[in-house]
Amino acid sequence: MSQPLLQMNGITKSFGGISALRSVDLRVDAGEVHALLGENGAGKSTLLKILSGAQLPDDGEVTFLGVKAAFNSPQDAQRCGIATIYQELTLVPGMSIAENIFLGREPGWANLVNWRRLVNQAKGLMARVGLEKDPLAPARDLSVAEQQLVEIARALSMRSKLIIMDEPTAALSNAEVDRLFDIVSGFKADGLSVIFVTHRLEEVMRVCDRFTILRDGRFVCDGNVADTSIDAIIHHMVGREITATQRRPAPAATDAVVLRVEHLSRRRGAEGLNAMALSDISLEVRRGEILGIAGLVGSGRTETARAIFGADPFDSGKVFIDGVLLHATSPQDAIRQGIGLVPEDRKQQALFLSLSIRANLTVAAHDRVSRLGVFIDSNAEDTLIAQYRKLLRIRMVGPEQIVSDLSGGNQQKVILARWLALGPKVLIVDEPTRGIDVGAKAEVHNLLFQMASTGIAIVVISSELPEVLAISDRIITMREGRVTGEVQADAASPEMLMALMTVDAVAA
DSSP states (O other), X not given: OOOOSEEEEEEEEEETTEEEEEEEEXXXXXXXXXXXXXXXXXXXXXXXXXXXXXXXXXXXXXXXXXXXXXXXXXXXXXXXXXXXXXXXXXXXXXXXXXXXXXXXOOSEETTEEOHHHHHHHHHHHHHHHTOOSOTTSBGGGSOHHHHHHHHHHHHHHSOOSEEEEESTTTTOOHHHHHHXXXXXXXXXXXXXXXEEEOXXXXXXXXXXXXXXEEETTEEEXXXXXXXXXXXXXXXXXXXXXXXXSXXXXXXXXXXXXXXXXXXXXXXXXXSSTTOOOEEEEEEEEETTOEEEEEOOTTSSHHHHHHHHTTSSOOSEEEEEETTEEOOOSSHHHHHHTTEEEEOSOHHHHTOOTTSBHHHHHHTTOGGGSEETTTEEOHHHHHHHHHHHHHHHTOOOSOTTSBGGGSOHHHHHHHHHHHHHHXXXXXXXXXXXXXXXXXXXXXXXXXXXXXXXXXXXXXXEEXXXXXXXXXXXXXXXXXXXXXXXXXXXXXXXXXXXXXXXXXXXXXXX
């Protein structure tokens, strides 16, 4: 066997007495795409942070290009030829796309930046990832998917021998995923290696050569992708049998419309981050129903949700809750009138990252955890947290743990628990299982089913068509700010939805 590009042996890491990695091994060969797999909390992110120089191991050895390596900082890893695209976005919002791509490596002399070269080089990289934006546009004006493409362009700008991709497709449309896989194939052709972390196991079968599986901070197994199956990978990941995506049980029939949106529109050129044009959007969601919204990135799904929730303004149209006109000029208004929103970007829009799990979970349930509406009852808080910790299987040290220390999937569970505690009439969930492993995904789906069974009207926005088809009762499709179709989920197919998502608007 030829010498591997990367060899990690016996990597061990603990945080405050909690063991994150226990003598983990990882081998990556030159010119291969290697899948690093495991449930949330399995230790994947910690292992990659050690490899990228963001954290130091307590024990173990790293060999790169046949030389023992010690990465004391991300700069050390980059100088050796390792680039990392993290699951959580790391762009500087106030800087331009071009500046973010070449941050710390701007072309020029001394302290003078050659802006022409910077822009031209950025344009070339942006074209490779299919990002059609002004290179001097600020990163804060980009959608989550566009920011992810900038992260990929930044990694491409480094002359790397190993590129780490932590959930790189989570915010991408199908077309953008295809583009990314073309890029990854180009890496292989050039002799570059990729460590690919994903919870979409079909992507592993499609693009990866070999795999390593971790569970509870330990090495479980590795092997060739061609010699395994998705079912076998799931079994090794979770240590139990599980169905990755199951169909929603038949709901109880109901005609009671909880949420009704009539002719919601917004002109192009409105101010705000999510201010794309919306045109004559009408929809209904009944009590106990799950309505799925499908569309490619830029179709207006998230923008519609934010407008209903009062986070962004709209020019015309009406929103009704239980037949009563909704007067919501802010999210606070919408919450008071019974609407909840789980946003697609939990880090920037849903969590207080520097606060505890306790504060994040109970912040919207003041009435349930206070006495006389004034004094916080810590026992009531503890009871509430224990209830949802068990129900959602939230992996945490305790209620006082800082929420930013949780894995992405467990952070998402805390947000869902927050809304469960509040008990809204309507819950809009934007990308409910983004960054969540297959075991937790099934749990979240079941949780949404249970919430619907109590009478909550649920709107689910997802980029994963199998997920939309599995958990929805009805599905509407969107393209360029318009509704293009409406179908019953049990009569729909991925091909049908894709056609409705990619053609001109038609009558529903």
